[in-house]
Amino acid sequence: MTDWFFDPLLPLHYEMIVIDCPWDHEAYSEKGLGKSQHAHYDTMSDDEIYSLPVGQLASMNSLLLVAWSTAPRLDRALEAVQRWGFQYKSYLVWRKTTRTGKVRMGPGYRVRTTGEIVIVATLGNPKQAFAPPTIFDGIAREHSRKPEEFYDLCDRMMPHARRADVFARESRAGWHGFGNEATKFDEVAA
Numbered sequence: 001m002t003d004w005f006f007d008p009l010l011p012l013h014y015e016m017i018v019i020d021c022p023w024d025h026e027a028y029s030e031k032g033l034g035k036s037q038h039a040h041y042d043t044m045s046d047d048e049i050y051s052l053p054v055g056q057l058a059s060m061n062s063l064l065l066v067a068w069s070t071a072p073r074l075d076r077a078l079e080a081v082q083r084w085g086f087q088y089k090s091y092l093v094w095r096k097t098t099r100t101g102k103v104r105m106g107p108g109y110r111v112r113t114t115g116e117i118v119i120v121a122t123l124g125n126p127k128q129a130f131a132p133p134t135i136f137d138g139i140a141r142e143h144s145r146k147p148e149e150f151y152d153l154c155d156r157m158m159p160h161a162r163r164a165d166v167f168a169r170e171s172r173a174g175w176h177g178f179g180n181e182a183t184k185f186d187e188v189a190a
């Protein structure tokens with residue numbers, strides 16, 4: 001029996017790690033609970049996320065992509081990156097679009113969201129074949145389903161990397177997935 005939190009992922013193995021932290025957000029009202037993350041998946045406290053052994057997944061030279069760091073949690077996501085032993089380098093922004101190519105306007109309390117942030121961090125000096133632009137468009141689909149366009153970027157950035165998708169929601173060729181919903185969208189048509 002193993003006590004490795006990320007089983008079946010391999011320790012000290014991955015050159016690219018994507019992690020979609022299940023942050024616990026408070027809803028501002030009862031009305032918001034039906035659309036919140038609580039209606040879709042289990043969440044973790046900040047301290048539980050900070051204590052995840054993410055750095056132990058990384059090879060000596062690893063690229064970490066912390067997706068999707070929503071604006072209300074950006075400070076905590078940056079704190080997690082540091083606690084996991086990575087250095088913040090930059091960010092990407094997923095501009096959410098509809099299937100017809102229009103920008104998708106989301107909810108917001110101070111500003112209306114049209115995208116989500118992906119923190120880019122490193123351990124060592126990972127080699128990339130491609131440096132993407134800061135903003136990429138991707139079709140918004142079901143709640144918490146990541147855009148295919150993001151994974152296409154990742155595959156182009158490091159095409160031969162050993163890749164892990166932490167708190168995955170879909171199986172992908174060339175990726176090792178982890179999470180209690182790692183196959184949730186496997187049967188859903190793109």
